[in-house]
Amino acid sequence: MSSEATAKASSETPQPTPPPNAKDVESQNQTPPPGYSVVGIFRRWRHEDISKKGTFGLRGSALLFSLLAFIIMASNRHGDWRDYNRYEEFRYELAIAILSSIYNGFQVWRQYRLISTGKELLSFSDQNLALIDFVGDQIMAYLLISAASSAVPMTNRMREGADNAFTDSLAASISMEFFAFFILGSSAILSGYKLVKSSCI
Template sequence: MTDDTTKAAPESPAPPAGDVESQTPATGFGVTGILRRWRREDLVKRGSLALRGLGFLFSLLAFIVMASNSHGGWEDFDKYEEYRYVLAIAILSTLYTGAQALRQAQEMHAGKQFFPPLTLALVDFFGDQIVAYLLISAASSAIPLTNRMRQGADNIFTDSSSAAISMEFLAFIALAFSALISGYKLSTQSYI
């Protein structure tokens, strides 16, 4: 953010002083301020896309690992409500982050937005926040069961469960940061 401005500074040694400054809000002054703001918005956009992509990757991994985690007998994820919860939330998060990342990539490619910006900002923020809460909830609910199982047996079933839980926790981290960025975007909507 500040790196760009230090680079841009030598190119415009004398920014217009006077009327322009008093009309712009407190974020920047004159042309350099506007340029700085554009670069920051671009950074925010890329960061948001990267975090959602990471969230999608980790959710998908959690989904695949947990869904393939049945080895007969008691070693079947379908026999435990915690693991079913983990799977359900992994599917939901995969769909949500996948759809959002796809939409964002399309928008960056086309260079325009297909939905009203305020609706989009609200859906973005509440979606990210709710999915983050669901992910941490699912991961937390499955950890004690897995801990207890590993005291008795340490095999491919418990290892796969741990892996799926870890992936879900990483997806939570990505979504929590994405919710921060979405909150920032929502706050820069002009109606507030």
């Protein structure tokens, strides 16, 4: 908006190259300068800022919910039948929560490093990175909904008979995993969009 306004102003008043306006117009018409100049960094920030911070936020929330699901489920041992370890669906749910925590932790660390230092951790081309992001997000989303869904029927059945700390923790952990699924599903759509965009420009 502001850059448009300055561009318009500079085209309406044809001054013979005043320093600040000329710099603006120059930075608009040129191909993107490399990342080590201040202008280049600013331009890259303006262009990629929203999408980068968006995925960073999504992955951060997914990490939070996965960790919650993992912790709540792992600490859910109250002896006898009230032990998650005796049911395969809850063990599966825990395994996927751990996997999702590791995946999202890695992605958050990678993107934090990218935002703060501007350096990419993995030495692949942009398109391959987008492909890795998309495939990872999509597979994790499928795994999360699969794990959460598989744990629901047994929990329902238990809650019909008894309603105690064990079943409440189960429900909480499953809910957290569903939240993580919704977030990673959105993230997968965003990554897929970036992937196709990067291949068709």
